[in-house]
Amino acid sequence: MGYPALTGCLKLFFRELREPLFPFVYFDKFIRAMSCPQSSDRLKAMKDLVSTLPKCNYETMKTLFIHLLKVIDQSKENRMQVHNIAIVFGPTLIWPEKETPNLAANMIYQSRIVEFLLLEFKHIFKS
Template identity: 45%
Template sequence: CRQKSRRTWKFRRKFDKNRVKSRLKKFISRRPSLKTLQEKGLIKDQIFGSHLHTVCEREHSTVPWFVKQCIEAVEKRGLDVDGIYRVSGNLATIQKLRFIVNQVTSDTQYYVFKLNLDDSQWEDIHVVTGALKMFFRELSEPLFPYSFFERFVEAISNNEKIETMRSLVKRLPPPNHDTMKILFRHLTKIVAKASQNLMSTQSLGIVFGPTLLRAENESGNVAVHMVYQNQIAEFMLTEYDKIFSSEED
């Protein structure tokens, strides 16, 4: 009787597991996709993880407001902080900031909202810089568009780097161009305080290279691409004035 009871219990347990799995599969297959939910307006496009063009289009601007807010905060209280942009902030707090920004901006009136990065919960400036880097890292397409990656790689090996870079920058879509301009202008201010924050152009190139540009398909050239990524970011920073010299602010 005990053996029979044990076999019955095992059978029921296996049956219950299979039934749960079956129900889960049905639920997943019937669950609407993210795209469907977005099309129905049930889920709005968010700031993090979106395309730069999409973010700017929603804001009627060519530079995301979150980028502006972060830069303003860093220039206000972080230019002379040791290891700015290199030192990592608390990841949990960065994720909290990311969540708040995405929640706020899901509202159609989000642009009225002014995120107060001077609030005590964002007191650690490394949290702000970490969130800014995360924003650029999570863009569905990098700040340097995929279609421009090889052209920038060729330019950094060109004898006429400045002219070639300037020409490429001018051809970028407005959101990419304007966001790039304001970001690198900000980073030149970081370099100007290098004696205090210990962040050189090379250090910032290492930090921002892989964050701002990458190949659409790495195809085993990760190490090679990383060298170019760093060099391009560093060169853009070093020659900022010349690359953007013919443009009006």
């Protein structure tokens, strides 16, 4: 099974969870963290927030992002740069518990959060 097939299965698995990988209680917290105007503050807020995730969520997210970074490393062949992966996986990994009228804004934040975590993976996740 190649990366596209595995990634498709992963996307389906995560989308069908009752609660997303980013737990519902974290949704607004991640949006606030992404809204920090200074990149250094944003990085610190995201790192602090990720470190408070339940251990199973943290470890699953770390493992998934390692896989996604491997997919991104092959972007010349699969055209899946970090931005594209984030657009595909953002709404799959983080969504609000209740639908809100801010659907478009939420979608932007969902992908920006995943993109940021992928780009800053080495700084955010402990080795």
